[in-house]
Amino acid sequence: MATISFKTIPINNSTVTSAARLGELAISSIPKIIETPAAMLYVRSGVVPDVTYDFVPDNVTRLLEIPLGSLVESMNNLENAESYANFARLVDPIYCPFHDSLVEVRPGGNGNLFSSLWTKSGRKELNIDRFKKLIQLVQPTMYETMFDGDTPFDKTTDKRFTKDRERSRRFLEHSLENQAISSNLIIPLVGGHDKRHRQLYLTEILRLLPTYEKNIFGISFEGIHAYGPSTEHINLDAIKFVIEETKSKLNEHPNLLYTMPLLWRPDNVIRGIDLGLDLFSGAYIPYISDRFVILTFQYNKDMPSTSTRTDYNINAKEYFNGKQALLTNCECYACKNYTQSYVYHLIQTKELLGRTLITIHNLYHYHGFFQEIRKNLRNNTWNEYRIMILEQYAPSQQK
Ligand SMILES: [Zn+2]
Structure with a gap:
């Protein structure tokens, strides 16, 4: 070992x-x-x-x-x-x-x-x-x-x-x-x-x-x-x-x-x-x-907050014509190369690539979140950071 x-x-x-x-x-x-x-x-x-x-x-x-x-x-x-x-x-x-x-x-x-x-x-x-x-x-x-x-x-x-x-x-x-x-x-x-x-x-x-x-x-x-x-x-x-x-x-x-x-x-x-x-x-x-959920919460304060949601389900009809990335301005491979409508289509036709692209985005987002956590702990800005995240999940009651 x-x-x-x-x-x-x-x-x-x-x-x-x-x-x-x-x-x-x-x-x-x-x-x-x-x-x-x-x-x-x-x-x-x-x-x-x-x-x-x-x-x-x-x-x-x-x-x-x-x-x-x-x-x-x-x-x-x-x-x-x-x-x-x-x-x-x-x-x-x-x-x-x-x-x-x-x-x-x-x-x-x-x-x-x-x-x-x-x-x-x-x-x-x-x-x-x-x-x-x-x-x-x-x-x-x-x-x-x-x-x-x-x-x-x-x-x-x-x-x-x-x-x-x-x-x-x-x-x-x-x-x-x-x-x-x-x-x-x-x-x-x-x-x-x-x-x-x-x-x-x-x-x-x-x-x-x-x-x-x-x-x-x-x-x-x-x-x-x-x-x-x-x-x-x-x-x-x-x-x-x-x-x-x-x-x-x-x-x-x-x-x-x-x-x-x-x-x-x-x-x-x-x-x-x-x-x-x-x-x-x-x-x-x-x-x-597995449930087609896309993480969108703002984990970095420099990230433009493009949505008020913490996540959304891409397997919904409204994305049939979605011309944007899974998350606008996200730097992951899935977001830089594919649109919502493409991922929606892959899910509808049960192509494995749909779940692959979702997973790539979610891994990037989640681990990017942990990188920011460590950065804020190092910089002594933990208190502000934790409030920023908690408020997105339960607005105005979780401080
Ligand atoms: Zn992404």
Whole structure:
């Protein structure tokens, strides 16, 4: 496995209570440092949905997010190639979250010796040996350890919470104790919405941290939602306390990387950064692109605000004769070369190129947004910037 290191730079911003921070992720297998906060590039079955690597815009952070669920079905093919990178011919660093942000996780799929992954074709059980094998085959740059996390809000009993902690802890120890897969771990912090159980689990993790400081690379906030489409509209303010309290207890470890799986709508990205998260799932882009949604929110104050909308659906009759680009003045390949009516026509005739052009634009827009986020954090203009984004999503109430 590649060696990785993460260094954080706190932000001085006296006008807003925010845990926002900048970070630098150095990975031995690539020459360039990855700056955070950053969105990852979501990959399924070895490819970015609907786009070939050549057409991924240059401003996209080349850190691949490959959920284990999308791999478990191709395990046999993987066994014939030496590693996933060989199999899919990938050169960029890989993070493997356990679950897929695009697919809903249903309750009741876990046992004492296994956890379930949910894929497009249903539930796949993964016991600790298969989990280990999969990680060895994929050889991710970093990965999230197996966990339970089946703790739906308002429906979880005390007994279930205890099982959740016991199993997640056992799975974690299995990763820590197996030398072949014991580096660069992201630890899922479980305990649902229950303050006491989250605290109990965190205490166990804090006890492990000194011994395994070299193995544990970051923290992922888990057990808070059930993944899938509903997370696009999650109310982050309502679960803020869960994250804030945990993070305050981890203050002595400033260089742990923080992440959380979610369909990260842009205004929630701002809230996530205020909570001090460093790495964001990129699953929002294939999610909206699949639905023909074009991002148009103003992420840069120099961008002419050509529309009052944050996004729109190109699969609407009004674009039949649209002579403009998907977004006027956008510098992406799709916008510089094609019109709305052309993309509309491609969708109507079910040509894959339609989704490709939509994805190119959305990737460019979303990752351009993250570039601006980092710039504003660096320049101490975070407070103005966050208000500019939040106001577009909920005019005049979200300051
Ligand atoms: Zn564009």
